[in-house]
Amino acid sequence: MPKYEFRTVQHTPARVVYRFLSGRFLDGERRTDGGYLRPGRRVLAESGHASKWAMLPGWQRQAWRLGTPIALCGVSSAYLTSPDLTAGTAAVLAAVGGTRVARRARAAWRMRRFNAAYINPTLAALTGALGDAPVRLHVSPELGSLVPRLVKPMSPAEKAVRTWYGEHVEPAVRWAPEHIMRALWLAQKKASPATRWLEQFRRPVDSDTGPRIELLTSVPYLTDDQRRYVSSVVNAKIPAGDLNERWDQVGPQVRVTWTVRKRPPSKVGYADLSARLAQLAEWEYFLGLGVGGKPVTISLKEDSPHIACSAGSGAGKSVLAQTVAVQVLARGGRVVILDLKGSHRWALNLPGVDYCTSPEQMHKALVALARLAEERNSRALHESEDWDPGYRVFVIAEELNATFAKLKDYWSEARGTGDAKVSPAVRAFRDLLFMGRSAKVNVFAVAQMLTAHTTGGPESRENFGIRALARYTKNNWQMLAPEAGMPRASRTLGRWQIVVGGVATECQVAYLSPAEARLLVHKHAAVSPSAQSPLMGADQEMSPRQTTVGDSVSAVVDPLSETVTLREAVARGISPWAFDATKKRLQRARKAQAPTAPAPVGKEGLADVYRVGDLVIWIESELVA
Structure with missing residues (x-):
């Protein structure tokens, strides 16, 4: 026919x-x-x-x-x-329809820009391996959220406009969305028992049906060199992260499919951090898990001595700071917290922590830290290259936008005749940013909008080589990480973008409850002697192998072999519960003949005495259960 x-x-x-x-x-x-x-x-x-x-x-x-x-x-x-009622209903439907049409037009415009930036250049680059053969390249619309947007350099005028917008307009614009998101996260947390129960009734979803990139060409066969060329072109031109690749050359056409690897888990916790802590060097810190469950770590020695954290309210800035701080404490360092609003209750009365909540305390702390860093740098000039200045000091500066304003107001009232107009605390903070690496004094700066004005100028902000962003806006990303492509912000609680060296890595940050954070510090205390507070004076600096007992210095004993009563364990923060609750839990554990239930090793009056290590093991088993 x-x-x-x-x-x-x-x-x-x-x-x-x-x-x-x-x-x-x-x-x-x-x-x-x-x-x-x-x-x-x-x-x-x-x-x-x-x-x-x-x-x-x-x-x-x-x-x-x-x-x-x-x-x-x-x-x-x-x-x-009924013409009047019909006209009113039609007006409402027209408004709804117009909104949907506008949203679809916006999506179509974005897709057009996506094709111009990614798809068309990819097809042009593939001619090197496929020649003039017809090529069909399909990218799932869902994949657009994983591909970073191309960032253009900003002119000085644009930088000034974005800085003004970030300081004066964006905080007000972000207020409502941030509170709505916090309400949604709270609702998800409350509904989590029901959603976990419903998970068992859901059918598993085939991972092969997720977002994908598909390339189809009429060429009957591609050699190994051609396949490698095609793979390198697609991975370079469409940077969607780690992708699984599958080739099918059966038949008259060649089909290759790239699927997205498993996204970061929705929750990372105590077990993940505790299992990896001993495997890291003293200057390496575990933050969480990335794509495919790959651990995400940072180095305060090789990457950057300072960390900048910028995110909206409720995104988990204090959780990220706590994740690094507990690792510093577990290794024998000290943590100095500058916090006006009390975001780190887990650290109250914890050994190795200096908690400053008033502008006066913060002023004295920053001046003392700058003096300590300066003396360590001076000593480093006369020591060998591998000289260790001592224990690490980790400074958490919460809400810099408000903290700097308080410090300036405090100094304007406390300044005497002949004193400098610039606050010594503000000057000390800027000095720490320039000399923290060799002195092992590291700053974790937290702000909703970390502008150059907040940190003391563009030169100071450039010292933050590690930058963590969550629930960011385009304006915020352009100011903090203009050299890295901007992925779409995630709505998952605890999902961060860690930018190091111009590369953004998606990470689900480890979340520790206050009890788990304190337990982790006590658990690793056997290899982590407590260092002296730097706020007592830089001239009293000690070796990391020594600890203070009264006014004398003695050799460190195993802290886990120390004996305490239950009441002392509660007072020192070893037990996360109140004394009565701890006593009741211990009675139940003994009655159930739990293998981890600690046995008393002596008496102190009428109270039983327990070994700290035995208490830590038992408390950890209780928390995991």
């Missing part, structure tokens, strides 16, 4: 009407693997495109085709019966 007769038979009026009424495509071409009840998930080779309309199941297309004329007839009949 001639070709033109074949096409005529396939497109008879009866067939076209049948396809229209049954929800099929009018040209009879099958574009996806979907059916009448199942939506399309994969684009087939015969398809020229795969729009959202093509991905719909057949019954939805049928409903639109049959429902639209019926709805028009119904609206006409209603208008003849």
Whole structure:
């Protein structure tokens, strides 16, 4: 049968009407693997495109085709019966429809920009391996959220405008969305018992049906060098992170599919941090897990001595600071917290922590820290290159935007005749940023909008080589990480972007409850002698192998072998519960004959005495349970 007769038979009026009424495509071409009840998930080779309309199941297309004329007839009949009510309803529906049309137009514009920035250059680069052969490249719309946006350099005028916007406008604009997001996170937390119970009724989703990149070419075969070239081009031109690659060269065409690796887990906790702490060097710190469950670590020696943290309210800035601080304490360092609002209750009365809550305390602390760092740097000039200045001091500066204002107000009131106009605390903070690496004094700066004005100028802010961002805006990203491509901000609580050396890494930060944070410090105390507070004076600095007992210096004993009563354990923070609750839990553990229940090793009056190490093991088992 001639070709033109074949096409005529396939497109008879009866067939076209049948396809229209049954929800099929009018040209009879099958574009996806979907059916009448199942939506399309994969684009087939015969398809020229795969729009959202093509991905719909057949019954939805049928409903639109049959429902639209019926709805028009119904609206006409209603208008003849009640014109005023029909006009009001039509106005409301037009407003809703206009909003949806605007959103779709915005999405189409974004897709056009996405194609211009990624798809078209990729197709042009593939001609080096495929020549003039027809190539079809499909990128799932969901994948657009994983691909960083291309960042253009900013002019001085744009920097000034963005800085002004970030300091004066953006805090007010972000207030409502941040509180709405915090309410959603609270609702998710409250509903978590029910959602975990419902998980067992959900069918597992095939990971092969997720967001993907598909390339189809009519070339019958590609050599190993050509395949490597195609893979390198796609990974370089469409930077969607770690991708799984699969080639299929069976048949007259070559198909290659890239699927996204498993995203970071939704929760990382105490067990993940405790298991990896001993495997890291003293200057390396575990933050959480990234794509495919890969650990994300930072180095305060090789990456940067200081960390900048910028995120909206409730995004977990204090949790990120706590994750690094507990590792510093567990290794024998000290933590100095400058906090006006009390975000780190886990650290109250914890050995090795100096908690400053008033501007006067913060002023004295920063001046003492700058003096300590200066003396360590001076000593380093006369020592060998591998000289260790001593224990590490980790400074958490919470809410710098408000803290600096308080410090300036305090100095304006306390300044005497002849004193400098610039606050010594502000000057000391800037000095720490320039000499923290060799002195082992590291700053963790926390702010909702970490502008250059907040840190003392662009030169000071450049010392933050590690930058953590969450729930960021385009303006915030452009100011803090303009050299890195900007991924779409995640709505998952605890999901951060860690930017080091111009590369952004997605990370689910480890969350520790206050009890777990204190337990981790006590658990690793055997290899971590407590260092002297730097606020007592830099001239009293001690070796990390010594500890203070009264006014004398003695050798360190194993802290886990120390004996304490339950009341002393509660007072020192070893037990996260109140004394009565700790006593009741211990009684239940003994009654159940739990293997981790500690046995008393002596008496102190009428109270039993326990070994600290035995208490730590038992408390950890209780928390895990």
